[in-house]
Amino acid sequence: MILLRGLGAFGAQVLAMLAVVGRLTLFALETVTHLLRPPFYGREFLNALVQIGWLSLPVVGMTTLFTGGALALQIYAGSARFSAEAVVPSIVAIGMVRELGPVLGGLMVAARVASSIAAEIATMKVTEQIDALVTLSTNPMKYLTLPRVLAATLAVPCLVGVGDVIGIMGGYLVGVTRLDFNAATYLKVTYDFLEFGDVMSGLVKGAVFGFIVATVGCFYGMHSGRGAQGVGAATKSAVVAASVLIFAANYILTEVFFSA
Amino acid sequence: MIELRDVHKSFGPKQVLRGANLTIAKGSSMVIIGGSGTGKSVLLKSVLGLITPDSGQITLDGQNVGVGDRDAFLARFGMLFQGAALFDSLSVWQNVAFRLMRGSLKRPKTEAREIAIEKLRRVGLKPDVADLFPSELSGGMQKRVGLARAIAAEPEIIFFDEPTTGLDPIMSGVINDLIREIVVEMGATAMTITHDMTSVRAIADNVAMLHDGVIKWTGPVADMDTSGDPYLDQFINGRADGPIEAVR
Numbered sequence: 276m277i278l279l280r281g282l283g284a285f286g287a288q289v290l291a292m293l294a295v296v297g298r299l300t301l302f303a304l305e306t307v308t309h310l311l312r313p314p315f316y317g318r319e320f321l322n323a324l325v326q327i328g329w330l331s332l333p334v335v336g337m338t339t340l341f342t343g344g345a346l347a348l349q350i351y352a353g354s355a356r357f358s359a360e361a362v363v364p365s366i367v368a369i370g371m372v373r374e375l376g377p378v379l380g381g382l383m384v385a386a387r388v389a390s391s392i393a394a395e396i397a398t399m400k401v402t403e404q405i406d407a408l409v410t411l412s413t414n415p416m417k418y419l420t421l422p423r424v425l426a427a428t429l430a431v432p433c434l435v436g437v438g439d440v441i442g443i444m445g446g447y448l449v450g451v452t453r454l455d456f457n458a459a460t461y462l463k464v465t466y467d468f469l470e471f472g473d474v475m476s477g478l479v480k481g482a483v484f485g486f487i488v489a490t491v492g493c494f495y496g497m498h499s500g501r502g503a504q505g506v507g508a509a510t511k512s513a514v515v516a517a518s519v520l521i522f523a524a525n526y527i528l529t530e531v532f533f534s535a
Numbered sequence: 536m537i538e539l540r541d542v543h544k545s546f547g548p549k550q551v552l553r554g555a556n557l558t559i560a561k562g563s564s565m566v567i568i569g570g571s572g573t574g575k576s577v578l579l580k581s582v583l584g585l586i587t588p589d590s591g592q593i594t595l596d597g598q599n600v601g602v603g604d605r606d607a608f609l610a611r612f613g614m615l616f617q618g619a620a621l622f623d624s625l626s627v628w629q630n631v632a633f634r635l636m637r638g639s640l641k642r643p644k645t646e647a648r649e650i651a652i653e654k655l656r657r658v659g660l661k662p663d664v665a666d667l668f669p670s671e672l673s674g675g676m677q678k679r680v681g682l683a684r685a686i687a688a689e690p691e692i693i694f695f696d697e698p699t700t701g702l703d704p705i706m707s708g709v710i711n712d713l714i715r716e717i718v719v720e721m722g723a724t725a726m727t728i729t730h731d732m733t734s735v736r737a738i739a740d741n742v743a744m745l746h747d748g749v750i751k752w753t754g755p756v757a758d759m760d761t762s763g764d765p766y767l768d769q770f771i772n773g774r775a776d777g778p779i780e781a782v783r
Contacts, residue, residue, distance in 0.1 A: 403618060
């Protein structure tokens with residue numbers, strides 16, 4: 276009896292989660308359809324571009340800088356076991372560009388942007404600002420959601436690109452100053468080893484992660500409960516869901532780009 | 536004319552509206568009173584289409600509010616929200632001129648700003664408030680800005696949701712007087728929801744008492760004190776004893 280009750284509770288949780296996935300998917304599709312239908316709010320888009328892209332640059336840059344440095348140390352320590360220290364520049368580059376740049380960039384943007392979007396929109400909902408938008412003949416999906424989703428989809432690949440360069444530079448600084456690599460050789464190996472497809476796959480991942488982050492942030496903001504607790508729950512759910520979806524999407528995209 | 540016929544609305548197991556019927560004549564000021572949680576805001580939001588009723592009919596000048604051009608329908612309305620609902624990210628004048636800067640009523644920016652400043656002046660605010668942000672204003676000033684936004688596009692119908700909640704008695708009096716003056720001056724149809732009896736007497740031509748999801752009494756404000764309706768009597772006199780159950 277206890278087992279059945281436990282299974283029932285688990286089943287209910289799974290069904291609730293699937294319902295959220297369904298609603299989120301419909302929300303994302305509705306957002307995309309607004310791309311094709313005016314009016315468009317250019318000022319809101321530019322504002323979102325600054326908030327999501329430009330203002331996320333320091334946190335993404337710092338994250339990738341330290342990660343690139345740590346990656347160089349780890350690869351050096353591992354490769355030294357079979358005298359293959361020369362692979363450090365190439366593995367740092369490929370690791371940053373294909374995986375760590377987009378995933379860490381996406382996660383940092385999820386932490387910074389999904390939370391702020393969800394909190395902002397949830398607060399607007401609680402204080403009836405969303406209702407006010409509707410009474411002022413303005414569709415909240417067009418005014419609030421589309422500009423943020425579009426801005427994140429365009430800005431995150433740029434952040435990933437900058438993060439890739441900074442991450443590789445982090446590895447370079449550690450390689451040259453701590454691991455006695457020749458500066459010119461390090462850069463040449465990095466440049467020679469990277470392929471166009473490596474860079475592009477990371478940027479495409481960035482675009483997908485940006486879309487996920489903003490869509491999830493807007494979704495939880497628009498569907499928040501009442502009061503401070505509702506805003507807090509929306510913010511937490513947005514960050515958790517965006518992070519999990521980034522990891523899931525990363526696996527799927529890696530399968531698509533690199534499976535043999 | 537706004538007409539509600541047998542409007543029902545439930546949220547889960549909770550039945551909020553159980554067959555509400557109400558008629559608001561064109562150019563009149565209707566105030567809906569009733570205790571907290573009796574469905575006053577739900578009724579008002581149902582007319583605007585912010586909430587979809589489960590059943591019943593709501594019409595504006597004979598047209599069902601759920602059909603037709605939604606933008607054209609909403610352009611006929613202005614609304615003052617309970618907490619003013621000003622957009623935090625926009626300055627005061629941009630809030631007031633919001634409708635005038637986009638959509639079918641779009642004007643050039645300088646003209647929209649001029650209209651916003653004129654509307655701010657109409658609600659007793661000086662032009663130097665125009666460039667402030669809502670967070671820099673007191674509650675009373677926010678309500679005035681909300682009122683200026685509601686009238687900016689000179690709508691035919693204005694809704695007021697608890698216009699004096701959270702304000703001191705003097706500021707409540709100022710807002711009540713402003714609402715009355717503006718409604719008369721514009722010849723607008725007004726629908727106000729409140730449980731502040733001072734507001735009722737200041738604003739209303741007609742009063743409707745909502746209780747338990749239905750309109751218990753409706754009539755001219757002058758008849759309110761002699762209605763003989765036990766629900767209305769208890770409410771307007773603020774008595775704990777009577778047919779309305781008071782939770783202690």
